[in-house]
Amino acid sequence: MTSAPTHAKGLEGVIAGETEICKVEQSALIYRGYEIADLAANASFEEVAHLLLVGHKPSADELKHFQAELVAERKLPEPVLNFLKTSGDLVNHHSAVPMDILRTAVSILGHLDQDCQDNSPEANLKKSKRLLAKIPTIIGHMQNSIDRRDFVEPDANLSHSANLLYMMTGEQPSEEAVKVMDVSLVLYAEHDYNASTFTSRVIAGTLSDLHGAVTGAIAALKGPLHGGANEAAMDMLAEIRNDIGHENDDAKIDAWMQTAFANKRKLMGFGHRVYKNDDHRAPILHALGRKAAEARGPEFVKLFELGETVQNIMETQKNIFPNVDFPCGMTYFTMGIPVPQYTPIFVASRITGWCAHIMEQHANNRLIRPRVAYTGPDLRNWND
Amino acid sequence: MTSAPTHAKGLEGVIAGETEICKVEQSALIYRGYEIADLAANASFEEVAHLLLVGHKPSADELKHFQAELVAERKLPEPVLNFLKTSGDLVNHHSAVPMDILRTAVSILGHLDQDCQDNSPEANLKKSKRLLAKIPTIIGHMQNSIDRRDFVEPDANLSHSANLLYMMTGEQPSEEAVKVMDVSLVLYAEHDYNASTFTSRVIAGTLSDLHGAVTGAIAALKGPLHGGANEAAMDMLAEIRNDIGHENDDAKIDAWMQTAFANKRKLMGFGHRVYKNDDHRAPILHALGRKAAEARGPEFVKLFELGETVQNIMETQKNIFPNVDFPCGMTYFTMGIPVPQYTPIFVASRITGWCAHIMEQHANNRLIRPRVAYTGPDLRNWND
Numbered sequence A, B: 001m002t003s004a005p006t007h008a009k010g011l012e013g014v015i016a017g018e019t020e021i022c023k024v025e026q027s028a029l030i031y032r033g034y035e036i037a038d039l040a041a042n043a044s045f046e047e048v049a050h051l052l053l054v055g056h057k058p059s060a061d062e063l064k065h066f067q068a069e070l071v072a073e074r075k076l077p078e079p080v081l082n083f084l085k086t087s088g089d090l091v092n093h094h095s096a097v098p099m100d101i102l103r104t105a106v107s108i109l110g111h112l113d114q115d116c117q118d119n120s121p122e123a124n125l126k127k128s129k130r131l132l133a134k135i136p137t138i139i140g141h142m143q144n145s146i147d148r149r150d151f152v153e154p155d156a157n158l159s160h161s162a163n164l165l166y167m168m169t170g171e172q173p174s175e176e177a178v179k180v181m182d183v184s185l186v187l188y189a190e191h192d193y194n195a196s197t198f199t200s201r202v203i204a205g206t207l208s209d210l211h212g213a214v215t216g217a218i219a220a221l222k223g224p225l226h227g228g229a230n231e232a233a234m235d236m237l238a239e240i241r242n243d244i245g246h247e248n249d250d251a252k253i254d255a256w257m258q259t260a261f262a263n264k265r266k267l268m269g270f271g272h273r274v275y276k277n278d279d280h281r282a283p284i285l286h287a288l289g290r291k292a293a294e295a296r297g298p299e300f301v302k303l304f305e306l307g308e309t310v311q312n313i314m315e316t317q318k319n320i321f322p323n324v325d326f327p328c329g330m331t332y333f334t335m336g337i338p339v340p341q342y343t344p345i346f347v348a349s350r351i352t353g354w355c356a357h358i359m360e361q362h363a364n365n366r367l368i369r370p371r372v373a374y375t376g377p378d379l380r381n382w383n384d
Helices: A036-042 A045-054 A060-072 A078-085 A087-092 A098-112 A121-146 A160-169 A175-188 A195-204 A210-221 A229-244 A250-262 A281-296 A298-318 A325-334 A339-363 B036-042 B045-054 B060-072 B078-085 B087-092 B098-112 B121-146 B160-169 B175-188 B195-204 B210-221 B229-244 B250-262 B281-296 B298-318 B325-334 B339-363
Strands: A015-019 A022-024 A029-031 A371-374 B015-019 B022-024 B029-031 B371-374
Touching (some): A022 B371, A029 A036, A045 A175, A045 A339, A087 A121, A098 A121, A098 A339, A121 A160, A160 A339, A175 A281, A175 A325, A195 A339, A210 B098, A229 A339, A281 A325, A298 A325, A371 B022, B036 B175, B078 B121, B098 B339, B121 B160, B160 B175, B175 B325, B195 B339, B229 B250, B229 B298, B229 B325, B325 B339
Parallel strands (some): A015 B371
Antiparallel strands (some): A022 A029, B022 B029
């Protein structure tokens, strides 16, 4: 057994490349020069998507053209529709969760995209827009299949966010719900070398194709230490509710948390590899989500109050802050979205960041291939 | 525009973790203590697979049991069979290549594996063996579909290597062909933190599942700077043959190479991120492949002679050595394997290394999340 040389576990703090797309600092989160609070207050998701994919804030004409391109690309090819028809069975009676279905659907889309094997900037941009347009349709149809309902066709009059909500349920969403969804997508769009984006760049760095890189990124985002945290955070709140009953009894909540601490349980939606204090995105989404809860009724306000008590205990007793996934769980719950779709909705946003990074990787490529410290057995002979 | 802090591009030379599975050095390639030439000479692929997945060289009884488990798991569930029936159309008439089909097939397999969402060591080992057993069936059925032939069922009397060759063609392979295939799988099984294995660990590090991690690894292996190099190397030799004609005229080969050098063309199957001189695996496979070519006839010997001339020019004029993918291309061509299946066959082997690394990552997990240097625009306001 050899002892390993010192290294940063999980590449913590190690700089793995350069990017013009995003800056994540303790003090700020910036997409191509624009700070996240500015974008959340002033830009639509389509504008942010254009900023990330094309590289600049769109003019009014560019935005109109971009929106029209996305609307025109929402429909899915037959083999993906056929797969999605089976998705309800795969989720309800087999082992799949929606993130798995989304991974396969994107993988099949690649087979049918005429530009699949072309890594040029032009082809990559076309493929990125197609995926951006089609992912809400995949999510919507999948939820229809899970709910044993006919597929709801995309509505060309609706924005990316509104159409996503509409296709999942068949009901026209309220203006308020669309606003909350849109801001959540703006917040989720990009976050430099997070694990899924880094996955997409490692894949793209072999000069593999964009659909393959996105497929791998979806697989990475699923994990509860990454995108899956928004589902896990809501599952935890539901578990607390189930354990302590309907009312928010502070003593009971505190007792639940003390047990979790004693069991060294990892509490999802808290802490962040980069942000040592607060995540800038969390209070923005929390405020919006709470407003939606207040509009929706006392049951939903109670959920936020429970979350706020949990958050307060984490901050004061553990000095650990919520990340964006914590308010996201409560917010999407308030909007009536099924929990297993929270991370797929994250994909409907982060697809923009992933594709921007894949294009950046292909445009100035270098294979990403680190070394590893060997700690296994010493040399021996097979026939000994 | 900010200037980026110094960092190792592509994580070259950066230690990203620890492993007990493999040691890659200039002087040696070692799987769990056993040197690659020792394994190639003395161990079967199933023995190496057991070594990598279970962690030790199997006893005779363990090997018998392991082989029986693999044979029992070779069949595919109905939805994967249905997808593979469409694969010939997707490859022949749409944009897919076999590596893409394999990625989707593994992704669908996850939906049907009852242990899909269980990351325990026991469940991960079961899933690893199932994937190891099923991947040759996926490759075989896919090739049958591409060739418009009925699926060839797995033959329980055949080894992993023999069955793989049998299912692709329906013909019982010669003992010599099985031996060459088996050694190539031993050589390809594991190589520490190569790009696809690193991809699988980044995905697994979010606590995502094994099938997702393997799906991403397949996407990464496809790239011509990684596993796809065995196809690209053969494509290059075919291109030289096409350009210079049937005879190996040294002056013409040299002229072809000088043009490639002048055009700064990247020649596939040469050079390696880690090995600065020779790749230990290359001469082992070259010798075996050449023997197979000599048995097969003068046309195949001529291909090896062409490859040897190219290799000699690269070594003497550029000081760049072939990696294992270079002789692999010529060897698989000699065996009559269709070029686009060379990288899927690599998967039929490397699945063992990937799964061993995914299990190691899950057993002692830390999220893999590096930082990146921002080189984009300075702070600006959206509404300016």
